[in-house]
Amino acid sequence: MSTIADIEQLCIKVVLLGQSGAGKSSLVLRFVQDKFYANTAETVGAAFLTKVLELDETTQLKYEIWDTAGQERFRSLAPMYYRNAHAALIVFDVTSRDSYEKAKGWINEFKEKSETSDGKVIMFVANKTDLDRRIVETSEIQKFCEENGLYPFETSAKDGTNVHTLFTEIGQKIPRNTISTKSSTPRMPPMKPAKKCSC
């Protein structure tokens, strides 16, 4: 019957890495809930959030997002969260050179230790671009990304600039053959949630 649809769900694992205060949790909350909080509690260990986007009538993209804690005392936990991730968002605060330098330090660690197969996507995310006391300039970031094969992205979790685009681009850049899929059982409209994937 034409009203029965098979919904395929593609699951991608995304991890956020970067110094404490860079705005990792704020970016995730902007994407998942479209909210921003001026005062946030520091992340302890990691937080896990999901969001499902409809790609078309028969395909959903499920983001399984690990928002890691930036405090140094949690650093040794990070491999648990970035292992087998399809994509990493390495985030820094454009008003802090220290935050930028710390972000650079995450790149090799993720490249070498994430154990993700082909098609690893690394977004180098310059956050807090709404602030006028910016220190790390776009030209410097672009040059660094060109030299290191990264995708540069400028965002503001506060005003929402580029946040949705950042996450949708991740979905587009990850090669489809590296993403696990699960077809839901056939179902009738109105739509029920698709069967959960196991990745």
Ligand SMILES: Nc1nc2c(ncn2[C@@H]2O[C@H](COP(=O)(O)OP(=O)(O)OP(=O)(O)O)[C@@H](O)[C@H]2O)c(=O)[nH]1
């Ligand atoms: N102006 C501005 N402030 C931001 C932005 N993103 C985050 N903040 C603020 O920066 C502070 C830290 O943000 P968080 O999202 O908690 O930072 P985090 O990287 O998750 O920090 P940890 O959990 O400690 O690793 C909070 O006060 C946020 O409100 C932004 O884009 N613009």
